[in-house]
Amino acid sequence: AVVAQRAAYADDERFSFTILAKNVGKRKAQIAAITQSSGDLILNVDSDTTLAPDVVSKLAHKMRDPAVGAAMGQLKASNQKDTWLTRLIDMEYWLACNEERAAQARFGAVMCCCGPCAMYRRSAMLSLLDQYETQLYRGKPSDFGEDRHLTILMLSAGFRTEYVPSAIAATVVPDTIGIYLRQQLRWARSTFRDTLLALPVLPGLDRYLTLDAIGQNVGLLFLALSVLTGIGQFALTATLPWWTILVIGSMTLVRCSVAAYRARELRFLGFALHTLVNIFLL
Secondary structure, eight states: OHHHHHHHTTTOTTOOOOOOSSOOOHHHHHHHHHHTOOSSEEEEOOTTEEEOTTHHHHHHHHTTSTTEEEEEEEEEETTTTSOHHHHHHHHHHHHIIIIIIHHHHTTTBOSOOOTTSEEEEHHHHHHHHHHHHTOEETTEEOOSOHHHHHHHHHHHTTOEEEEEEEEEEEEOOOOSHHHHHHHHHHHHHHHHHHHHHHTTTGGGSOHHHHHHHHHHHHHHHHHHHHHHHHHHHHHHHSOOOHHHHHHHHHHHHHHHHHHHHHHTOGGGGGGGHHHHHHHHTO
16 A cells, blocks of 8 residues: 555645655654654654644744643544444544543643654754654653653643644544453553653643543543452442442433533433443443
């Protein structure tokens, strides 16, 4: 597929292709491209992503501020209608972009510029490449969590990271539970690991971002603790933990209702199903 694209653009002087001898992973492929580039801005796009025609101009406009080191667009599921799971993930992406990232962007500190559509300042990336390339996980070179790690490095270097909701990118999302769980496992490991990396940065940012980082990590652990406690109660007393079920259900209903109101789409009420996925799988 890549060879065919290279042939199609071979006579266009605006494009050049770097074909690596083997698959060395996303991080090393990025570094190979960045070191051979010459433009002021770098656009990272995943291979399963389709960009709207105005994405580059909208992200580049945000990058006109020299204080901005990275900016990401809004992600949607290109295969949204395939299964019940892809519909849920499309809503999950909307919430992640238009609640989480949008809130963080109010303080110029998006904590993870997502790989499917993220623009970086080349001069900033060059200064961070050594740290980016040499990251270890359990004593071995890291092969996951590139997007979050690179974003944290940008914040650590004093750059702002932004979100541009009008820059739309459609990406293929998992359509089976097995693939989805493997993806979520990689992302969860990255979130926990790189949140520790971000701890020295948080005091220099708004206090909301510290609360946000704690909530993203500790909240999931509290949910797991609630579920284990409920299972223990049922096993020991043969009674259901109705109070816990009521609290989790109420919180789910509030969140989905707010999302449905903000998006002006009733389908977000159906995102309540994702709570069951969270509880029993994630």
